[in-house]
Amino acid sequence: MIKILIFILQFALIPLLSPLFVGIIRKIKAKLQNRQGANIFQPYSDLRKLFHKDEAISHDASWIFRVMPYILFASTILISFSLPLITTGFQNNLFGDFLVVIYLLALGTFFLALAGIDVGSAFGGFGSSREMTLSALAEGGLIFSILTLSIIAHSTNLADIVRSIAGLPLTALLPVLLSFIGFMLVLLFETARFPFDNPATHLELTMIHEAMILEYSGKRLALIEWAAANKLLIFLAIGANLFFPWGIASSLALPAILIAFGIFIAKLLILSIFIAVLESTIAKYRFFRLPDLLLTSFILSVVAIGLIL
Amino acid sequence: MNFAQNSFFIALSLFAGGGVISLLLNRRERSANFFGSAFAILGSIFGIISAVSVLFSNNAFAINIPSSFPILSFTLRMDYLSAFFVLIISIIALFASIYGFGYAKHYFGKYNLGSLGFFYNFFIAGMIMVVTANNALFFLIVWEIMSLTSYFLVIYEKNDEKNVQAGSLYFYMTHAGTAFIILAFLLLYRSVGSFDFDIIRNNIGLVSPLSQSLIFIFALIGFGTKAGIIPFHIWLPSAHPAAPSHVSALMSGVMIKTGIFMMIRIFLDIFAGGPVWWGISILAIGAVSSVLGVLYALAEHDIKKLLAYHSIENIGIILLGLGSALTFDSLGLHTFAILSLVATLFHTLNHAVFKALLFMGAGSVISKTHTKNIEEYGGIIKYMPLTALFFLIGSLAISALPPFNGFASEWLTFQSLFAGIRSAGGVAEWAFVFSAGALALTGGLACACFVKVFGITFLARPRSEKVKGITESSFSLTFSMAILALLTLILGLFSGSVSVMLSKIAGNVTALKDDTLISDINSSAIRTSDGFASASLPSVFLFFGLVLLATFIIVKIVSRRQKEKKVITWDCGTNLGPRTEITATGFSRSIITIFANILRPSKEMEVAFHEENPKYFPKASTVNLKRMKIYHAYIYEPLHKLITEASSFSQIWANGNVNAYILYIFLILIILLTAGVIK
Numbered sequence: 001m002i003k004i005l006i007f008i009l010q011f012a013l014i015p016l017l018s019p020l021f022v023g024i025i026r027k028i029k030a031k032l033q034n035r036q037g038a039n040i041f042q043p044y045s046d047l048r049k050l051f052h053k054d055e056a057i058s059h060d061a062s063w064i065f066r067v068m069p070y071i072l073f074a075s076t077i078l079i080s081f082s083l084p085l086i087t088t089g090f091q092n093n094l095f096g097d098f099l100v101v102i103y104l105l106a107l108g109t110f111f112l113a114l115a116g117i118d119v120g121s122a123f124g125g126f127g128s129s130r131e132m133t134l135s136a137l138a139e140g141g142l143i144f145s146i147l148t149l150s151i152i153a154h155s156t157n158l159a160d161i162v163r164s165i166a167g168l169p170l171t172a173l174l175p176v177l178l179s180f181i182g183f184m185l186v187l188l189f190e191t192a193r194f195p196f197d198n199p200a201t202h203l204e205l206t207m208i209h210e211a212m213i214l215e216y217s218g219k220r221l222a223l224i225e226w227a228a229a230n231k232l233l234i235f236l237a238i239g240a241n242l243f244f245p246w247g248i249a250s251s252l253a254l255p256a257i258l259i260a261f262g263i264f265i266a267k268l269l270i271l272s273i274f275i276a277v278l279e280s281t282i283a284k285y286r287f288f289r290l291p292d293l294l295l296t297s298f299i300l301s302v303v304a305i306g307l308i309l
Numbered sequence: 310m311n312f313a314q315n316s317f318f319i320a321l322s323l324f325a326g327g328g329v330i331s332l333l334l335n336r337r338e339r340s341a342n343f344f345g346s347a348f349a350i351l352g353s354i355f356g357i358i359s360a361v362s363v364l365f366s367n368n369a370f371a372i373n374i375p376s377s378f379p380i381l382s383f384t385l386r387m388d389y390l391s392a393f394f395v396l397i398i399s400i401i402a403l404f405a406s407i408y409g410f411g412y413a414k415h416y417f418g419k420y421n422l423g424s425l426g427f428f429y430n431f432f433i434a435g436m437i438m439v440v441t442a443n444n445a446l447f448f449l450i451v452w453e454i455m456s457l458t459s460y461f462l463v464i465y466e467k468n469d470e471k472n473v474q475a476g477s478l479y480f481y482m483t484h485a486g487t488a489f490i491i492l493a494f495l496l497l498y499r500s501v502g503s504f505d506f507d508i509i510r511n512n513i514g515l516v517s518p519l520s521q522s523l524i525f526i527f528a529l530i531g532f533g534t535k536a537g538i539i540p541f542h543i544w545l546p547s548a549h550p551a552a553p554s555h556v557s558a559l560m561s562g563v564m565i566k567t568g569i570f571m572m573i574r575i576f577l578d579i580f581a582g583g584p585v586w587w588g589i590s591i592l593a594i595g596a597v598s599s600v601l602g603v604l605y606a607l608a609e610h611d612i613k614k615l616l617a618y619h620s621i622e623n624i625g626i627i628l629l630g631l632g633s634a635l636t637f638d639s640l641g642l643h644t645f646a647i648l649s650l651v652a653t654l655f656h657t658l659n660h661a662v663f664k665a666l667l668f669m670g671a672g673s674v675i676s677k678t679h680t681k682n683i684e685e686y687g688g689i690i691k692y693m694p695l696t697a698l699f700f701l702i703g704s705l706a707i708s709a710l711p712p713f714n715g716f717a718s719e720w721l722t723f724q725s726l727f728a729g730i731r732s733a734g735g736v737a738e739w740a741f742v743f744s745a746g747a748l749a750l751t752g753g754l755a756c757a758c759f760v761k762v763f764g765i766t767f768l769a770r771p772r773s774e775k776v777k778g779i780t781e782s783s784f785s786l787t788f789s790m791a792i793l794a795l796l797t798l799i800l801g802l803f804s805g806s807v808s809v810m811l812s813k814i815a816g817n818v819t820a821l822k823d824d825t826l827i828s829d830i831n832s833s834a835i836r837t838s839d840g841f842a843s844a845s846l847p848s849v850f851l852f853f854g855l856v857l858l859a860t861f862i863i864v865k866i867v868s869r870r871q872k873e874k875k876v877i878t879w880d881c882g883t884n885l886g887p888r889t890e891i892t893a894t895g896f897s898r899s900i901i902t903i904f905a906n907i908l909r910p911s912k913e914m915e916v917a918f919h920e921e922n923p924k925y926f927p928k929a930s931t932v933n934l935k936r937m938k939i940y941h942a943y944i945y946e947p948l949h950k951l952i953t954e955a956s957s958f959s960q961i962w963a964n965g966n967v968n969a970y971i972l973y974i975f976l977i978l979i980i981l982l983t984a985g986v987i988k
Contacts, residue, residue: 051867058878060770060885062690064701070864074856081852094834094848099720100711104849106756107710113760117891119878120688120769125891132760133899136753143723143749151731156842215878219868223860291903302742305730309738 003252007090014080014237018229019043021236021272028276043229047222055218058119068115069216069223075108076230083237084159086260087249091159098146098156102139105190108227109135116212127211134189134196134208134290141297142186148179148304149242158242166245175304180243182300185293187239191232193275195285195293206284233268240267313368313387316359317441320399323352324434331426338422345426346410349433353406356399356437363392364810371443371507380504386443389814390578394440394570397658400796401562401665402433404789408669409555411785415676416553425465429556432458436559439567445494445504452490452567456483459564462556463548475547482544486534493527493575496520510579510819521580525587528575529594536568537621538628539598540940545621546605550613550681554672557613558665561620566657569627573818576635577650581820588636589740595632596747599625603754604904607761607897608936611681612671615762616664619707622751623660626722627653629744633725636737638820644838645728647823650815651808652721658807659714659800663706666793670700673786674766677779683765683893687772692779697767699790704759706797709752712850714797717804717835720844723748724837731841757900765893772887802847805832894934901936909937 023040030037057065082096095101109131116128150156152175153164165176189196192209201207202214213224241248247263249256285293327348334341362368371386387395406429413425435455442448460483464476494504500516501509516524530541537545545565549557572591576583602622609615630653637646673696674689675681690697706713709720726748729741771777781787800807809832816823836843880889901910913933919926962969 051864052871054871055873056876057873059875060688060878062768064690064768070857070860073860074853077856077860078849078853093843094845095852097720097842097844099723099842100844100849103709103711103716103720106708106753107705110705110708110710110756110760114764114768117760117764118768120885120890121878121880122889122891123880125764125769125896128760128764129891129896129899132757132896133903136750136757136900137903139753140746140749144746147727147730147745150841151727154731154841156727218871218873219864223864287899288902298746302746305742309730309734 002254006087006252006257010085010087010090011077011080013085014083014230014233015077015226018233019047019226021233021268022229024269025272025276025279028273029280032276032280043225047226050217050222050225051219053218055220057217058215060120061118061215064111065115065118065215066220068111069220069227071111072108073223073227073230075104076227076234079104079234080230082158083234084162084241084248085237086264087252087257088159088163089249089252091157093157096157096159098150098158098161099143101158102142102146105231106135106139108231112212112224119215121215123207123211123214127208127214130208130287131212134294137291137294138186138189138297141182141294141301142190144298144301144305145179145183145186146238146242148175148301148308151305151308152176158238161242162245162248163250165242166248166250175307176243178304178307179301180239182297182304183239183243185297185300187235188275188278189290189294191235192228194279195282196290198284236268236271237264239271240264311368311370313359313362313392314370314372316355316362317370317385317387317395320352320355320359320437321434323348323355324430324437327352328427328430328434331430332423334426335421335423338417341422341426342410342413342417345422345429346406346413349406349409349426349430350403352430352433353399353403356395357403359387360392360396360399363387364389364396364814381446382444382505383447384444384505385438385441386507387441389817390570390573391441393654393658393811393814394566395437397566397661398433398436398440398563401559401661404793405555405558405562405665405669407785408558408672408789409553411783412553412555412672412676414783419468420465424461425553428458428461428465432462432556432559432564436564436567440570443506445497445506445509449487449491449494452487455564455567456487459552459556459560462560463552465553465556466551469551471547472551475544475551479544479548482534482541486531486541489527489531489534493524493531496524496527506574506579513580518584521583522587525576525580525583528572529591532568532571532575533594534568536565536572536624536628537598538594538624539601539621540944542598542602542621543940543945546609546614546617549617549620550611554613554668554675557616557672558668561617561668562661562665565620565624566627566661569624569631569653569657572631573650573653576631577638577818577820579819582635582638585636585639585737588632588634588639589737591628591632591635592740592744593632595625595628595630596744597625598622598628599751600747600754601907603751603758604900604908607754607758607900608908608910610683610893612674612683612686612762612766613668613681615683615758616667616671619667619755619758620660620664622755623656623664623707626719626748626751627656627660629748630656630722630725632744633722633729633741634815634821636729636733636740637725640733640737642728642732643821643823645725645732646821647812647815648721648728648837649725650818650821651811652718652725654811654814655721655804655808656718659706659718659797662793662796662800663703663713663715666699666703666790666797667707669786669790669793670696670703673782673790674700676782676786678775680773680775683762685773685775686766687776687887687890688768688770689776689779690767692776693781695781695787696790699787699794700767701763702794702797704763706801708756708759710756712798712801712846712853714800714804717801717808717846719748719752721808721835724842728837728839728841754900758897761893761896765891765896769890770885770887772890772892802850804846805834805836808832808835907939909939911935911937 022043027037082092113128116124153161197208249260331341331345374383438451501512534541606618633649706715709715726745834843834845916930917928918924
């Protein structure tokens with residue numbers, strides 16, 4: 001019984017917690033800007049509100065526009081099946097492979113970009129163009145940063161990676177750290193954060209993610225916002241658990257799970273604070289400087305691989 | 310005569326019959342089209358039967374028909390590798406022929422349907438014989454049949470001057486390639502004394518390492534030209550788009566694969582592997598071709614040209630697999646070599662299926678809009694919903710998104726490269742690191758490119774008058790696309806079983822001889838044999854479907870009272886028109902800017918003014934965006950210059966004086982005679 005509960009918790013955790021971390025990052029940013037900021041549970045209320053609003057859909061939209069939010073949301077849920085969050089007791093042997101995870105993300109992005117073009121507005125098209133340009137360049141860094149770990153772990157399965165990195169002596173951690181920096185750069189892009197994108201802007205010169213979803217409203221917008229929050233938490237969880245797996249439970253015993261849950265939340269909080277501080281202290285980069293960052297991410301991981309071999 | 314052999318000959322006779330009959334029916338275009346297509350369809354079915362019977366009931370056969378010439382014999386041999394390629398050719402030919410039956414109707418009254426049927430049938434027969442020929446001279450004959458018939462298909466729409474030019478370029482390049490192939494075969498003949506592939510294979514020890522390396526280089530250039538590797542690809546982006554769409558599907562889907570087939574045949578089967586630099590140089594060529602192929606595709610706006618550049622990209626990916634296989638073989642890593650060859654073969658199959666599908670989709674759009682320029686499309690999903698759906702599936706497959714077939718083979722290619730990073734060591738290891746980086750970049754850029762193609766072609770509002778009022782294509786077109794689209798999904802879902810079957814073929818190649826392979830045909834997952842990685846695409850598909858359904862139902866319940874209203878797209882109050890949408894040029898501009906060092910974009914602006922002096926009021930302005938092709942600037946133009954200079958230099962001797970010419974003949978004779986005496 002408890003096993004089933006933990007199993008459900010394991011993959012329901014991402015969609016349940018993800019709006020909270022969006023709220024937490026917003027709150028920290030508000031504090032840093034000397035504002036009071038909204039309640040950390042505000043994103044939940046936003047989702048609830050959007051689900052109960054009527055929808056306005058463009059005449060030009062095709063079925064791609066209509067199904068995209070469902071595909072995007074479903075892809076993030078599917079990825080959360082593969083992630084070891086609080087315990088490695090469940091291992092997804094079916095599609096726990098990191099390439100599957102990365103290409104499922106790409107599937108969501110592919111449809112997101114198509115939906116951006118679909119309504120025929122200038123904003124959507126440019127958002128799609130920018131998104132696809134950067135995600136093409138980010139893929140190398142993302143694949144290689146996790147590849148570094150999987151070479152150490154002799155497995156591409158995320159749960160195996162977590163188990164194996166947890167058993168690593170501290171002296172062997174330099175490649176892990178290097179690839180973690182590479183991964184963080186990709187994380188900032190994939191979750192539409194500074195210096196790549198501004199999650200709070202609707203200024204046509206700078207926006208990427210927001211530009212693509214400008215035409216959405218109501219329940220579909222709610223799904224997209226939720227999927228974006230899921231993606232943020234997925235990346236935070238990968239960063240916290242794959243690169244710093246200490247504290248994750250290796251069994252299904254209840255006390256161990258509870259402790260692991262606490263540690264997991266603490267690690268996520270540290271990463272959230274890091275993102276919030278980063279967003280409050282640096283400016284958004286010019287678009288054509290972003291490829292340099294993504295190239296840096298790739299090179300850091302290549303160096304990390306060089307160190308292992 | 311066994312069953313496979315009978316079917317094979319029936320297939321060949323059907324193609325020959327179809328060709329001749331449609332040529333005889335020349336004037337009656339309807340019946341010429343009908344018989345030409347029907348015979349090709351039947352022939353393809355027999356081709357499939359024959360290949361399947363070789364692959365699944367071990368019906369491998371060899372036929373030897375001696376000719377009256379001493380060194381030429383018509384030798385055909387169908388082993389697993391040949392059967393696999395016959396299977397690919399026949400499957401694609403089957404659907405291309407069904408498609409062609411409907412597609413060729415728009416040539417009625419314009420072009421000669423009899424000659425189309427003739428060249429088309431002989432083209433398929435030529436390809437099938439190329440992959441089964443077992444004698445170098447016979448091979449060259451059928452190779453030439455394949456090249457010439459495809460040349461005539463390229464210039465089929467001969468009223469367009471561009472097509473004829475594309476054909477000429479193809480003609481020159483393919484024969485330059487053939488020259489290298491002949492050199493390679495002659496070198497083999499010199500060492501072994503036979504043109505028969507079996508005899509060469511058994512006596513390969515007689516070929517010195519130097520000759521082997523020379524043969525490797527010549528074969529790589531020769532067959533690489535046909536496969537379209539960069540920088541020998543220049544014919545491909547102009548020739549493939551020029552041909553009728555179902556022929557483009559065959560050329561891009563399967564004809565270029567005959568180059569890959571011969572590389573596998575010579576390097577891994579006849580030579581049984583080689584030194585490690587062979588593998589590494591193929592890896593390098595694969596990496597360059599894949600990245601440059603997709604970059605040039607991004608910059609292209611002619612839909613068929615763009616797809617042709619993607620063929621170069623995919624040939625690059627296939628070569629990454631083949632290069633890994635060769636490298637592993639020379640390093641003695643047998644199981645990884647098998648894994649890599651499986652990836653190579655699987656991607657060859659997958660690319661044939663989805664590229665044929667995409668070319669058919671493009672042809673379906675072109676036959677209605679009468680333009681190949683994607684800037685003039687837009688919103689076609691509302692007029693041609695089926696074509697759009699199938700093109701979308703093809704786009705997902707070529708972008709390697711799960712659970713379609715492209716993902717399965719790209720995943721296996723990634724795993725081969727990862728295996729190299731893990732265990733190759735030394736220089737080879739870094740070759741694998743950069744190849745994997747190139748593959749990751751290629752995957753991302755291909756995704757971007759297909760968002761561009763699908764988005765600009767099928768989504769948003771029509772960008773020109775040509776789109777208005779078009780209707781869905783006829784049944785024979787949508788049917789072929791539907792089956793191929795289904796095939797991309799099936800090959801993805803059954804990728805586990807397919808890869809097991811392919812390992813049987815890979816284990817049959819001389820270099821990787823292995824009868825001990827575990828043949829768990831019911832495997833639902835693609836995996837590496839050392840347990841490094843596995844992925845089960847059926848479960849991705851199943852769970853994705855379930856989650857999608859659950860999301861849909863829950864949202865339906867939660868938002869059951871909410872209404873939808875139709876509005877116009879918000880665009881800051883501007884009037885919505887074709888000019889407020891993003892264009893293909895605009896979409897790819899940022900990528901082109903980022904890769905400016907490779908693509909060398911340039912921008913010329915011309916502004917016309919109302920009054921010449923003073924220039925205050927511009928009347929019209931033109932922006933001309935161009936790209937410099939680096940291989941043209943650094944390889945072909947210097948080569949061209951060199952040849953021109955050399956020929957003008959030789960004019961000193963070729964002065965038109967007959968006496969001088971007689972002197973030259975005399976001198977050469979003396980030199981040859983002395984050389985003969987000394988020997």
